[in-house]
Amino acid sequence: xxxxxxxxxxxxxxxxxxxxxxxxxxxxxxxxxxxxxxxxxxxxxxxxxxxxxxxxxxxxxxxxxxxxxxxxxxxxx
Amino acid sequence: xxxxxxxxxxxxxxxxxxxxxxxxxxxxxxxxxxxxxxxxxxxxxxxxxxxxxxxxxxxxxxxxxxxxxxxxxxxxxxxxxxxxxxxxxxxxxxxxxxxxxxxxxxxxxxxxxxxxxxxxxxxxxxxxxxxxxxxxxxxxxxxxxxxxxxxxxxxxxxxxxxxxxxxxxxxxxxxxxxxxxxxxxxxxxxxxxxxxxxxxxxxxxxxxxxxxxxxxxxxxxxxxxxxxxxxxxxxxxxxxxxxxxxxxxxxxxxxxxxxxxxxxxxxxxxxxxxxxxxxxxxxxxxxxxxxxxxxxxxxxxxxxxxxxxxxxxxxxxxxxxxxxxxxxxxxxxxxxxxxxxxxxxxxxxxxxxxxxxxxxxxxxxxxxxxxxxxxxxxxxxxxxxxxxxxxxxxxxxxxxxxxxxxxxxxxxxxxxxxxxxxxxxxxxxxxxxxxxxxxxxxxxxxxxxxxxxxxxxxxxxxxxxxxxxxxxxxxxxxxxxxxxxxxxxxxxxxxxxxxxxxxxxxxxxxxxxxxxxxxxxxxxxxxxxxxxxxxxxxxxxxxxxxxxxxxxxxxxxxxxxxxxxxxxxxxxxxxxxxxx
Ligand SMILES: Cc1cc2nc3c(=O)[nH]c(=O)nc-3n(C[C@H](O)[C@H](O)[C@H](O)COP(=O)(O)OP(=O)(O)OC[C@H]3O[C@@H](n4cnc5c(N)ncnc54)[C@H](O)[C@@H]3O)c2cc1C
Ligand code: SF4
Ligand code: SF4
Numbered sequence: 334x335x336x337x338x339x340x341x342x343x344x345x346x347x348x349x350x351x352x353x354x355x356x357x358x359x360x361x362x363x364x365x366x367x368x369x370x371x372x373x374x375x376x377x378x379x380x381x382x383x384x385x386x387x388x389x390x391x392x393x394x395x396x397x398x399x400x401x402x403x404x405x406x407x408x409x410x
Numbered sequence: 411x412x413x414x415x416x417x418x419x420x421x422x423x424x425x426x427x428x429x430x431x432x433x434x435x436x437x438x439x440x441x442x443x444x445x446x447x448x449x450x451x452x453x454x455x456x457x458x459x460x461x462x463x464x465x466x467x468x469x470x471x472x473x474x475x476x477x478x479x480x481x482x483x484x485x486x487x488x489x490x491x492x493x494x495x496x497x498x499x500x501x502x503x504x505x506x507x508x509x510x511x512x513x514x515x516x517x518x519x520x521x522x523x524x525x526x527x528x529x530x531x532x533x534x535x536x537x538x539x540x541x542x543x544x545x546x547x548x549x550x551x552x553x554x555x556x557x558x559x560x561x562x563x564x565x566x567x568x569x570x571x572x573x574x575x576x577x578x579x580x581x582x583x584x585x586x587x588x589x590x591x592x593x594x595x596x597x598x599x600x601x602x603x604x605x606x607x608x609x610x611x612x613x614x615x616x617x618x619x620x621x622x623x624x625x626x627x628x629x630x631x632x633x634x635x636x637x638x639x640x641x642x643x644x645x646x647x648x649x650x651x652x653x654x655x656x657x658x659x660x661x662x663x664x665x666x667x668x669x670x671x672x673x674x675x676x677x678x679x680x681x682x683x684x685x686x687x688x689x690x691x692x693x694x695x696x697x698x699x700x701x702x703x704x705x706x707x708x709x710x711x712x713x714x715x716x717x718x719x720x721x722x723x724x725x726x727x728x729x730x731x732x733x734x735x736x737x738x739x740x741x742x743x744x745x746x747x748x749x750x751x752x753x754x755x756x757x758x759x760x761x762x763x764x765x766x767x768x769x770x771x772x773x774x775x776x777x778x779x780x781x782x783x784x785x786x787x788x789x790x791x792x793x794x795x796x797x798x799x800x801x802x803x804x805x806x807x808x809x810x811x812x813x814x815x816x817x818x819x820x821x822x823x824x825x826x827x828x829x830x831x832x833x834x835x836x837x838x839x840x841x842x843x844x845x846x847x848x849x850x851x852x853x854x855x856x857x858x859x860x861x862x863x864x865x866x867x868x869x870x871x872x873x874x875x876x877x878x879x880x881x882x883x884x885x886x887x888x889x890x891x892x893x894x895x896x897x898x899x900x901x902x903x904x905x906x907x908x909x910x911x912x913x914x915x916x917x918x919x920x921x922x923x924x925x926x927x928x929x930x931x932x933x934x935x936x937x938x939x940x941x942x943x944x945x946x947x948x949x950x951x952x953x954x955x956x957x958x959x960x961x962x963x964x965x966x967x968x969x970x971x972x973x974x975x976x977x978x979x980x981x982x983x984x985x986x987x988x989x990x
Contacts, residue, residue, distance in 0.1 A: 334845055336891065363459070365456070365457075365460075366461050367624060368896065385630070387629060389466055389735070390466060390737055391459075394736075403740070405740055406622050409662060410744055
């Protein structure tokens with residue numbers, strides 16, 4: 334069966350004005366227990382890549398610039 | 411994924427610890443403290459800095475045995491009674507005697523526990539009989555403290571490697587494990603004399619009612635890999651039919667948490683605002699009363715706090731919204747939930763395996779040894795009941811020290827090369843296809859069937875359907891497709907989940923009685939049967955099939971009188987009508 338791509342809303346939001354991934358920061362990506370965050374190669378900013386969040390919040394707590402906001406995923410909000 | 415074969419690196423260690431959450435780091439620490447010369451490797455699927463159930467910290471110790479409040483004997487008795495007598499008391503006693511020294515050790519390392527003005531631990535009563543809860547309102551630094559100690563003792567940490575199978579030598583000893591990098595799919599084979607499994611609960615077994623696959627009670631990285639690895643290696647698993655089912659905040663699906671609010675005067679109530687259970691401590695019996703209340707039309711069930719004083723409520727808020735699950739506050743905010751005005755709606759969680767709160771897991775003795783020489787299991791995945799966080803630490807420590815002694819003079823076993831090759835083929839199979847079924851849909855379907863057919867009340871005919879449907883999914887594994895390393899990691903997890911689903915069904919069918927309240931409520935066998943006063947063992951037999959055995963309950967080290975044994979069966983509040 335061919336595989337299709339579906340769209341999802343991202344509960345974890347990165348404030349790109351605050352994110353300093355272009356300076357080499359990867360903290361949120363490093364700490365996420367579910368490994369769902371990534372750095373966008375083009376924009377050099379962190380983003381939520383997979384809709385697999387446990388809303389545990391290390392990403393938000395450990396971000397050095399306060400750029401991460403964890404919202405409760407819509408299905409259970 | 412590209413056609414080129416991922417690299418394989420092979421390293422040697424004395425002790426390999428798999429899982430860097432709670433029990434795992436403590437096993438590594440205590441092994442190193444026992445013998446600093448040992449090469450200890452800690453393999454973690456995520457990052458030990460923030461992995462596992464306590465990634466953000468913890469609200470309190472749920473089972474602290476502190477002198478002046480309880481003796482190890484009293485604790486062993488309480489846990490025996492809470493588990494309908496089916497416990498290995500020696501293992502519970504090993505925990506109970508190690509409990510206070512571990513609190514002192516953690517305290518020394520910098521973990522903060524609540525103390526009164528004179529520096530004594532501020533113990534609270536939540537259990538039915540004794541006093542065992544020690545709050546940790548500032549419990550957010552636990553992972554930092556552990557990490558610092560791991561660094562200090564030079565434990566080698568490999569983050570983002572998911573262990574997939576254990577390796578054994580031809581003489582049946584443990585010989586190491588295979589890991590797969592979750593970002594590159596590269597293999598890491600760790601040869602070791604001893605292996606400690608500390609992979610946490612099987613938390614992605616049932617599907618949360620919200621339908622959000624990762625909105626589980628447990629840290630969603632804990633998907634049951636440890637149970638699957640132990641099973642495939644030939645270790646015995648105990649009492650898997652004794653599911654974990656918890657009373658949680660509806661939809662949010664996290665603890666509310668009655669252990670925190672109870673000592674302040676909060677309690678579980680029905681839609682009339684009335685108490686219906688005498689004790690909020692999580693047990694199968696408590697969950698049975700919870701379920702009955704929902705069935706009776708008196709639901710929803712709430713956690714009630716709106717009768718408390720403002721200062722009490724703000725204290726509760728500070729604990730519940732900043733510590734172990736800080737997103738609780740965010741959830742309530744969106745819903746307009748205010749503890750002052752409205753009780754919190756609760757529901758019954760999806761099923762899982764977890765000895766942290768129930769009594770199932772890889773069978774271990776009082777030294778955390780499994781049935782395979784050199785293999786240990788600790789924490790939520792090992793069979794010591796109601797172990798919680800402190801149990802993971804204590805048993806982790808016991809395993810680390812015992813493994814260090816075991817390594818002394820032992821040679822490094824040679825693993826079976828054929829087993830490694832076939833494991834690599836199994837791991838990579840989903841990467842060999844360009845299309846097929848995604849890990850998400852196969853996982854969703856497995857877990858949806860778990861909800862449909864395995865949730866209590868358990869019905870024989872339904873569980874048999876589950877087995878047939880799981881077998882169909884197993885055939886569909888030929889279509890499982892992973893297009894990148896992240897998807898491969900989910901594809902491997904999905905296979906652990908399917909293994910656990912099969913184990914849950916088989917174990918539940920084997921025990922033809924009802925026991926542990928709601929956890930093993932069988933409609934076809936509603937009574938508790940003295941013939942089943944035993945542990946059950948589930949293992950892979952020589953033909954590779956799932957097999958079962960009964961195991962006697964070892965003679966008690968702490969006697970329990972007949973009338974005491976029934977204490978947890980009288981949890982329902984006696985109404986005047988019922989008393990007549
Ligand atoms: C929301 C919540 C609240 C709780 N509240 C309390 C409380 O207030 N008080 C209390 O005493 N207890 C509490 N508990 C229970 C307690 O946290 C657990 O019993 C304890 O932390 C379990 O420790 P563990 O080492 O077994 O598992 P964990 O700490 O979860 O660690 C398991 C680790 O294994 C890793 N792992 C899994 N699979 C693999 C693999 N294949 N390869 C490599 N690594 C792997 C995971 O990433 C994880 O880091 C709570 C649990 C939860 C979920
Ligand atoms: S931790 Fe913060 S600053 Fe660093 S990459 Fe993530 S969002 Fe950007
Ligand atoms: S809340 Fe937890 S699971 Fe979600 S992105 Fe942040 S660290 Fe990852």
